[in-house]
Amino acid sequence: MSAYNIVSVAGSDPSGGAGIQADLKAFSAHGTFGMTVVTALTAQSTRGVTGVHPVPAEFVAHQMDTLFADATVHAVKVGMLGTSEVTEAVAEAIGRHALPNVVVDPVMVAKSGDRLLESSAVEALRSELLPRADLITPNLPEAADLLEEPEAADLATMRAQAARLLELGPRRVLLKGGHLSGGESVDVLASRGSDPVEFRAPRVATRNTHGTGCTLSSSIAALLPQRPDVAAAVGDAKAYLTEAIRRADEIDAGGGQGPVHHFHAWW
Ligand SMILES: Nc1ncnc2c1ncn2[C@@H]1O[C@H](COP(=O)(O)OP(=O)(O)O)[C@@H](O)[C@H]1O
């Protein structure tokens, strides 16, 4: 059997910590073959984003149509989309090509605080893309934006918000708790018709967490075709991410918030 093909539909991060660069590293780490559809160029370093250059929506769709006319893909990770036009084009192409195992990381704002999705695109994300996702992986500020509610500050509110996010149409929601404090970093997986499941990992004491969200969502996409169910893929992806965060201090990619360090996963 040849390797699984996993495609990242996301923006470029020249500093290598997030975006398509992180996604390709994660795809390789999990033994899959990575492909990319670029939605935007960013100029960014560990210190922040200094510019965004969106790809025209028609050309994002053209990349997808050309690729999927030829290659079979086994999972898709969607990251930074930038504009409402690109968000709509990606949602339509996912439907047109009936893509499987669609993981949407609803990227809105970088760790540095810079916007990566224009505010007017949140509605397109909510109504066009989320209903087509098998799994969405918002962080706490993204969940608050999508629900138009205050940001969760505890686990009980996270559970309630994860359930409300399901009502926007995705098959499953992984609400990430990295932005809370405490000895453990806890994420909540909500699925229709069953109780939420929590994934816990020791919180690593480092400021080098650039690309954690990208790495988690792309690792899940790479593992979905290789694991018996979504919970198993999420559990292994989080274990991989925690080790990549532990190794982050080995990298010197600049003077700001550094990237996590990928490695060959143990499976
Ligand atoms: N310091 C840390 N130690 C361990 N896990 C972390 C740490 N920071 C974030 N995580 C985990 O990284 C993933 C992404 O986290 P989060 O910060 O919530 O999202 P984002 O990167 O999208 O802002 C989650 O699984 C979260 O639990």
Ligand SMILES: Cc1ncc(COP(=O)(O)O)c(N)n1
């Ligand atoms: C191209 C691109 N995509 C996504 C992120 C978010 O990553 P993070 O929240 O870890 O900064 C980013 N900074 N750049």
